[in-house]
Amino acid sequence: MLNSSTTPSAKRTALREALRGSELLRFPGAFNPLSAKLVQRHGFEGVYVSGAVLSADLGLPDIGLTTLTEVAARSAQIARVTDLPVLVDADTGFGEPLNLARTVQTLEDAGVAGLHVEDQVNPKRCGHLEGKSVVDEATAVRRVKAAVDARRDPDFLVVARTDVRGVEGLDAAVRRAKALVDAGADAVFAEAMADLAEFEAICSALDVPVLANMTEFGRSDLFTHDQLRDAGVRIVIHPVSLLRLAMGAADRALAELSGTGTLAAQVPRMQTRAELYDLVDYAGYGDFDSGVFDFSLEGNRS
Ligand SMILES: C[C@](O)(C(=O)O)[C@H](CC(=O)O)C(=O)O
Numbered sequence: 001m002l003n004s005s006t007t008p009s010a011k012r013t014a015l016r017e018a019l020r021g022s023e024l025l026r027f028p029g030a031f032n033p034l035s036a037k038l039v040q041r042h043g044f045e046g047v048y049v050s051g052a053v054l055s056a057d058l059g060l061p062d063i064g065l066t067t068l069t070e071v072a073a074r075s076a077q078i079a080r081v082t083d084l085p086v087l088v089d090a091d092t093g094f095g096e097p098l099n100l101a102r103t104v105q106t107l108e109d110a111g112v113a114g115l116h117v118e119d120q121v122n123p124k125r126c127g128h129l130e131g132k133s134v135v136d137e138a139t140a141v142r143r144v145k146a147a148v149d150a151r152r153d154p155d156f157l158v159v160a161r162t163d164v165r166g167v168e169g170l171d172a173a174v175r176r177a178k179a180l181v182d183a184g185a186d187a188v189f190a191e192a193m194a195d196l197a198e199f200e201a202i203c204s205a206l207d208v209p210v211l212a213n214m215t216e217f218g219r220s221d222l223f224t225h226d227q228l229r230d231a232g233v234r235i236v237i238h239p240v241s242l243l244r245l246a247m248g249a250a251d252r253a254l255a256e257l258s259g260t261g262t263l264a265a266q267v268p269r270m271q272t273r274a275e276l277y278d279l280v281d282y283a284g285y286g287d288f289d290s291g292v293f294d295f296s297l298e299g300n301r302s
């Protein structure tokens, strides 16, 4: 009922603990708090909050237009309803290193377990597109150092994302990643690796966990969890997948409604009222106060 049953600090500690093991941690991207609940229900290890989803949700392109306030507010709403650790896309940190320090503390206050900050030049773009550029090593290192130094909870996870692979190739990406680890990064987000061999190479070159991004319509093939685990990857995100699926379904349904005047044929594909009520735990509210949930769904169409 209401919120997560555990504290932000406990979620961070649990994530640290899980990263000390050897399992692959799977973080689907939630496009709202409700979908985060669904992610937890399906037994995943964490929830990802994607910048691409957050900006698309606001009807904006993913080019660094969203603000820290918007990202923190959405992240807090999502973190509040799940017991899972939440990892947030902090883009380039929302400013200079000092802003990045503030970003870390604001996201700590939002109750999330960690963030990733990338080494792209602002305005940033999707890491799987042409034409992105990266900052020099000193600037990238300063970003990560600022993030690491600013955190007050030592378990808050600072993931350094490097976009160097798509710009200068794998060797340069590995060199950049090593510099970011030396600067204190807890993990490395290896963006836009071309194939599994590249994931293997970067995983074996680093002694911190590596994150893989299985975004659709990107540069990397969609490897399975088994393939990624075997390559040494420790965290996988599916950042935009649920939004793409939901929007695809909404688009098709609207076309059908507009064309036929009814959604009756779509009903079998919908989340049912009972499923929705179960996910938001109406019953728990009824246990707390029987006056709140004293109706039955009997007699409703299923
Ligand atoms: C991971 C990512 O940063 C995101 O915002 O979700 C994007 C995803 C995408 O645009 O497909 C990325 O830059 O890869």
Ligand SMILES: [Mg+2]
Pocket (backbone or CB within 6 Å): 050, 051, 052, 062, 089, 091
């Ligand atoms: Mg992003």
